[in-house]
Amino acid sequence: MTDNTATLRSTLPRSTKSGGWLSSLLMRFEALRGYLLLSPTLLIMIIGICVPLFILVGMSLWTQHGFEFDKSLTLANYFNVAEQPIYKALLARSILISGGCALATVILSYPMAYFVAFHVHRHKMVWIILMTLPFWTSYLLRVFSWKIILGYNGVINSGLIGMGLIDQPLEFLLYSPLAVVITLTHAWSAFAILPIYVSLEKIDRSLLEAATDLGDGPVRRFFRITFPMSLPGVIAAALIIFIPTVGDYITPTLLGGPDGIMLANLISAQFGKVNDWPMGAALAIALMVTVALFSVVFVIISRKVTERIT
Amino acid sequence: MSMSYINRPNRPLHVYALLYLAFLYVPVLFLPLFSFNDSIFIAFPLKEFTFKWYEVMFNNEPMLAALANSVKVGVVTSIVATFLGIFAAKAVTRYRMPGRGPVVAFIMLPLVIPGIIFGVSLLILLSELGVRLSLYTVTLGHIIVCVPFAMVTMIPRFEGFDASIEEASSDLGENMWWTFWRVTFPVVFPGIIASFLLCFTISFDEFIIAFFLSGTEPTLPIYMWSQLRFPDKLPGVLALGSIILMVSFVVVFAAHWIRNRGMPYKRVGGV
Numbered sequence: 001m002t003d004n005t006a007t008l009r010s011t012l013p014r015s016t017k018s019g020g021w022l023s024s025l026l027m028r029f030e031a032l033r034g035y036l037l038l039s040p041t042l043l044i045m046i047i048g049i050c051v052p053l054f055i056l057v058g059m060s061l062w063t064q065h066g067f068e069f070d071k072s073l074t075l076a077n078y079f080n081v082a083e084q085p086i087y088k089a090l091l092a093r094s095i096l097i098s099g100g101c102a103l104a105t106v107i108l109s110y111p112m113a114y115f116v117a118f119h120v121h122r123h124k125m126v127w128i129i130l131m132t133l134p135f136w137t138s139y140l141l142r143v144f145s146w147k148i149i150l151g152y153n154g155v156i157n158s159g160l161i162g163m164g165l166i167d168q169p170l171e172f173l174l175y176s177p178l179a180v181v182i183t184l185t186h187a188w189s190a191f192a193i194l195p196i197y198v199s200l201e202k203i204d205r206s207l208l209e210a211a212t213d214l215g216d217g218p219v220r221r222f223f224r225i226t227f228p229m230s231l232p233g234v235i236a237a238a239l240i241i242f243i244p245t246v247g248d249y250i251t252p253t254l255l256g257g258p259d260g261i262m263l264a265n266l267i268s269a270q271f272g273k274v275n276d277w278p279m280g281a282a283l284a285i286a287l288m289v290t291v292a293l294f295s296v297v298f299v300i301i302s303r304k305v306t307e308r309i310t
Numbered sequence: 311m312s313m314s315y316i317n318r319p320n321r322p323l324h325v326y327a328l329l330y331l332a333f334l335y336v337p338v339l340f341l342p343l344f345s346f347n348d349s350i351f352i353a354f355p356l357k358e359f360t361f362k363w364y365e366v367m368f369n370n371e372p373m374l375a376a377l378a379n380s381v382k383v384g385v386v387t388s389i390v391a392t393f394l395g396i397f398a399a400k401a402v403t404r405y406r407m408p409g410r411g412p413v414v415a416f417i418m419l420p421l422v423i424p425g426i427i428f429g430v431s432l433l434i435l436l437s438e439l440g441v442r443l444s445l446y447t448v449t450l451g452h453i454i455v456c457v458p459f460a461m462v463t464m465i466p467r468f469e470g471f472d473a474s475i476e477e478a479s480s481d482l483g484e485n486m487w488w489t490f491w492r493v494t495f496p497v498v499f500p501g502i503i504a505s506f507l508l509c510f511t512i513s514f515d516e517f518i519i520a521f522f523l524s525g526t527e528p529t530l531p532i533y534m535w536s537q538l539r540f541p542d543k544l545p546g547v548l549a550l551g552s553i554i555l556m557v558s559f560v561v562v563f564a565a566h567w568i569r570n571r572g573m574p575y576k577r578v579g580g581v
Contacts, residue, residue: 034405038413041398041457045417048454052431059434108330115327119320129566134334136508136562138515140531141551144538145337148344148352155340158354186337239422247424249518254538264426271430271522284430291424 060281069278077282087266087283091290094246094262097177099294101184102242106234108185109192113233114226116193117200128197135190143251146183150174150255175257183255184245192237199233200226228309235302239295246291263287342552350542363549370546376533377550380514383445383529387452388509394453395460395505396498402461403468418458428454429522436523443525451519456509463508467501500568507565511558530554 035042061073081087116127134142149155150173157169173179203226211221249264256262263283270280344352348360367373398417402410420428432451433443441447475497479489495502517531524532534550537543 030405031407034401034407034410037397037405038401038407041394041401041417041461042413044394045419045454045457048432048450049416049419049423049428052428052435055435055438056427056431059438108333111323111326112330115320115323119323125566129563130331131334133559133562134338136511136515137338137555137558138531138551140515140517140534141341141555142338144551145340148340149337151352153351153353155354162354186333189334243422244424247426247518249426249521250535264424267426267430268521271433277434280430281434284427287424288427 056281059278060285062278064276064278077279081282081286090263090266097180098242098245100181101245102238104185105189105192105241106238109189110196113193113196113200117197131193132190142187143183143254147254150179177260179255180251180260183251188241191240195236196233199230203229231306243291341548345548345552363545366546367549376528376530379445379527380530383449384510384513386449387456387513388506391453391456391460391509392505394457395464398461399464399468420455421458425518429519433522445527447523448520451523452513452516456512459508460505463505464501467498471497503568504565507561
C-alpha cells in the first residue's frame with residue numbers, strides 16, 4: 001500500500017507533465033468547441049444586454065434640450081435625482097411596496113410549500129402544476145381582475161351593497177398602495193412557492209426523525225431544523241419577487257392611483273409625455289442600483305441570520 | 311410509511327392549502343364570469359347570460375389584427391429562442407469549459423433585471439441606431455427574455471441522456487449534422503416542444519418590453535391595455551381574456567406533461 005502510493009507519487013509528476021500538455025490542448029480544444037457552440041447565444045445576449053445597458057449609462061450622462069440631446073457628459077441628471085424630493089419619495093415608495101409584497105408573498109406561500117413538501121404524498125406534480133398554472137396566464141389580465149374585485153363598482157363593493165352590509169362603496173380598496181401590494185402578491189406567488197418548496201423538499205427526513213427521537217416536539221423541531229434549512233429558498237423567493245416588482249408598471253397604473261404611483265411610472269413617462277430620455281435613463285439606473293444595493297444588504301443580513309440559527 | 315408519525319395529517323394546513331388555491335384562482339375566474347354577463351358594467355348582481363361579447367370580439371378587426379401580431383411575434387421568438395437555448399444547453403452540459411459558471415449566470419441575467427430596464431435600454435439602443443420600431447424590434451426584445459427559459463428547459467434533457475450514444479453515432483461514421491438529427495434531436499425533442507410552448511406563452515403575454523419597443527402595430531397585450539381605459543370596450547376584452555386564459559391553461563398543461571414524459575426521474579424532487 002505504502003509502496004504503491006510511493007510509486008504513484010514518483011510517477012505522478014512525470015505523467016501529468018507528459019499528459020498535461022496533451023490534455024491541456026484537448027481541454028482547450030474542447031472548451032473552444034463548447035464556446036463555438038455557445039457563441040450564437042452569447043452574441044445575441046451580449047447585443048441584447050451589455051450593449052443596451054452600456055448605452056443606457058451613456059445616455060444618463062446627457063441632457064435633453066427641447067427635441068435634441070446635449071451630448072456633453074454631465075452628472076446633472078443624477079444631481080436632479082438626488083435633490084428633487086419627488087424622485088426620492090417615489091423610489092422609497094417603490095422599495096416599500098415591493099418589499100412589502102415580497103414579505104407578504106413569502107409569508108403566505110411558506111405554509112403552502114410546506115404542505116406540498118411534507119403532507120402531499122401522491123400526485124405532487126399535480127399540486128405543483130396547480131400552484132404555478134395561473135402564473136403562465138396573462139399578467140395584464142390577472143392584474144386587471146383585481147380592478148374588477150376592488151373597484152368602486154367592483155365585486156367586493158357591489159357584493160357588500162347587495163347584501164345590505166354597506167350603503168356607500170368602500171373607496172379605500174382601489175387606488176391605494178395596499179391595492180398594489182395585494183395585486184402583486186397574487187400575481188407573483190408562484191415565483192415564491194417554487195424555491196421554498198424545493199428547499200423544503202431537499203431536507204433529509206431522517207434529521208426530523210432524529211429530532212423527534214431525541215424528544216423535540218413538532219414546534220421545536222420546525223424552528224430548529226425545518227425552518228433554518230429552508231432559509232435559502234425563502235431568501236431566493238424574496239429576491240425573485242422584490243427585484244422584478246420594483247420595475248412593475250402595469251399594477252401601479254391600474255390600481256395604484258395617485259398614492260400608489262411607483263418610480264417605473266415616472267420612468268416610462270420620461271420616455272413618453274415628459275420626453276426627457278436622459279432623465280429617464282438616469283432614473284432607470286438609480287432604480288437598478290438601489291435594487292441591487294438593497295438585495296446585497298438583504299442577502300448579507302440573511303446569511304448572518306442563517307449562520308446564527310443553524 | 312415510516313415517516314407517518316412525523317407527517318401526521320395536518321387539517322388546518324390542508325384547509326389553508328385549499329384557501330390558498332382559491333386565492334390563486336378565484337380572482338382570475340371573475341374574467342370568464344363577467345364575460346357572459348349581459349351588462350356593460352362589471353358589477354354584481356349578475357344580469358342575463360349572453361354570448362354577445364364573444365360576437366363583438368370576433369367582429370373586432372383591430373383586436374384580431376393585434377392577435378395575429380402577437381402570434382407572429384410569439385412563433386418567431388419561440389423558434390429562435392429555443393434554437394439558441396439548444397446550442398447553449400448542449401455547450402454547457404457537454405463540454406468542459408472554463409468560465410462556464412459566469413457565462414450561464416450572464417445568460418440568466420434577464421430573469422433578475424426588471425423588465426422596464428430592458429425595455430428602456432433597448433429602446434435607446436434602437437433609436438440611437440436609427441432602427442424604426444416594429445414587430446421585429448419587439449421580437450428581438452422577447453428573444454432576449456426567452457433564451458434563459460429555453461436554456462433552463464433544455465439543460466435537464468441534455469443531462470438526462472448518455473453522451474456515449476452520440477459518440478457511438480460519430481464512431482459509426484455519421485457526421486456532426488446527422489448525429490444531431492438522428493440521435494440527439496429525437497432524444498431532446500420533448501424538451502424542444504416544452505421550450506417552444508413556454509417561450510410562446512411568455513412572448514404572447516409580455517407587456518412592458520412590447521410597450522417600449524412596438525411601433526404602429528400593437529401586440530395583443532398592448533391592444534388590450536389601450537382598451538382598458540374605455541368602459542364600453544371592457545366586456546369585449548373580458549371575452550378575449552377568457553379565451554386566452556383557457557388556451558394558455560391547456561398549452562401550459564401540455565408543456566408540463568410533455569416535459570415530464572420519458573424523463574429519467576418522473577417526479578419533481580425525486581422522492
